[in-house]
Amino acid sequence: MKLGYQTNTWGGVVGHPAGVTSVKDLYYLANGSTEQALTDISAVGYKGFELFDGNLMQYIDRKNRFQDLLTTYSLEFIAVYSGANFIFAEILEEELWKIEKVAAFASEMGAQHLVVGGGAIRANGVLETDYNALADGLNKVVAIAEKYGLIPSYHPHLGTIVQSPEQLDKLMPLTSINLCPDTAHIEAGGGNPAEIIKKYADRIKYVHLKDYENGEFLPLGKGKQNYHEIMQVLKKANYQGWVTVELDSFEDPKEGAQISKDYLKSNFELFDL
Template structure:
């Protein structure tokens, strides 16, 4: 039977940066992940967790944890961007592979400033830029796999060029499934007005990884009406713990389970900044909720 292995990520502890005074120390994050019941994590921003493979392995083993993936961003639609993107990817991919991880989640850089909402570049790509992004993603996925043995899982993001359901489908239909598949972030899809089930049903073979996230539709409506930045949206509680928001998880997990292949489903609840005592109780409740979902193949180890 195929498995959907559930884990969590630094993002659910309010971690957005390698080092920030508003974030909990990495040791507390790891301790609380284990206390909540999870066994799988992601690296989060490179440098938050130890970058020495031996040290990180010791930290994980001491708590019964394992690594599912690393995370990095891309801007491959921009001219002469390959070297900068690849230099970031190599660090993340090498550390991920050294810890036994098989995936690197790649996010498009945002076209709006995360905090102010200021437009940094046009929100729509030209045809030439779309080709540069999709061809660059294929090249990146091929290089990552050949050099590090990790698979590229592409993560759509709000206020980026791969955000809406339409843009996600366009991206998938112009990339090579041998090298590029989708990290379906259920929250970002819903935040951008998309239908997660429709994406799964249209391209089930491309769902290679999941980020489980729910949004509060009332907050999201306010964000869009007032044209607020993504950071403001998070501060207002746009991302909420299940089962309080949308989309519903069981139907999505059941649709993915029908694929018959193993995937990770990593819980992410965007919170930054957040009180240091807030994440653990949320993580415990979320673990309990997911443990009660009757979905074939859902596993926590």
Template sequence: MNNDIKLATCPCSWGVWYPEDKEQPSWSKFLDEAKEVGHSVIELGPYGYLPTEIDRLKEELYLRDMSVCSTAHMSDLIVPDALLRIREDIDKVCPLLVELGAEYFVFMDGDELYPHPMDRNLNLSQWQHVISVINESAKIVKEEYGLEYAFHPHVSTCIENEHQIIRLLNDTPSEYVNLCFDTGHHLYTGGIPEDFIKNYGSRINYYHLKDMSRYVLDKVKQEKLSDNDAFEMGVMVPLGMGNVDFKSVKEAINATGFHGYAVIEQDIYPDREGLAKTYARKNLDFALTMGLGNK
């Protein structure tokens, strides 16, 4: 077991993608079940899902002996006023993170403005705009709030595949911008997670441990379905049940000397069959057995 890596969980593993949604469990159920499973560290999830009044949130976490490592925040990068919008979000979210003793701010591009996969291949002007927004927002996060910025490449966005991720790394300074590396998303978009970690591990400061089923993905491609269809069909499966080679991933992470957080994540939406807690327990047991981190 790698004692330098702290395992955590997040609301999306309970089917939480939005601040409010009738398909989602209550925030208290998420916290209670995460604790029951064995987790002591969480991400906050979308702003507004958990209580945003700091004393209330601190009390709820204290009652469960839990702490917060980050939040995973999504906002559109390609819109003209992207930096203004993200600045407003940062000024709401980051004070909470600081008060809670969190260390990271995880950010990902919005995934609803690219109706066709070709729309994700930005022209030079669009790319320069996106990079400028990332660099400026990361600087705000680091210099004004003292948090580490971790950019999360994400399916259905303008920075999803390995080529785009490497371009991002080449165009951003490591003192401000590093990666939240998601093993499932990377495999989904055609990359080999362990190889990327070997080559670019020095720019990864945060992990999302996720598994992906090539069987489901192949079916999605054969039927020409969308990424949203893939997620609703359960393309992201419990750890060890898909095609991510976690033995090789662990070896690659250990070789980089990484120490920090690895958030066990399984994208479920909605959790109509009530399997989130069962999956979360299996995922944590798998991660511990594999020596991917500790509780």
């Protein structure tokens, strides 16, 4: 398994103000320096990185600069993370237009994976039909990803209609998209990460690791997640893909990345470190 890191620790998750007035321009965004993130990720010894669609699109008119960063830091561009509401028919075309724009550029820059989150919770609660709408939207994402040679995966997330194991089980039979398990979000939603990975092993092409305890996302080894069980399940499933460590925020992002790397290096021999 190869080990990557998400750049969102540098600046945290802030979103994009254009979303207030223009759905097609609404991106995830880490409000920090992508170049500093890649400097630190490379220095710590990770092999690749994932970044938000908003941070990627900052390079749409500076393609050579982005490619130079990959060469300078000897990093692979693993994945771009995007998302949408997916359940509102009137704006779905705009959301998919944005995702396709992101997918096309990510593919051009050498990305392997397109990861999406979403499935909005309505002000008046969740409708059962929302799962069908989400699944239909995700199937369209699959078609977009395949058009550009990317591997599509859905990332269950707190704050969406797919938080709990029961909600995930409701969605997965309705769509063909792969599953990107985020161990912390799964546990925060009431699930057992190892059991979820075991259940959907044949649909897992990409994995997010993040530790968790008492409502807080933490560097690996600093929470209560049972990574020995998780790694055993991945090994038994003969998983050989990328594993990306993610940490939404940390006072010193480079230190957070180092803590997680040291933990994995000390405890597991599954990674190409």
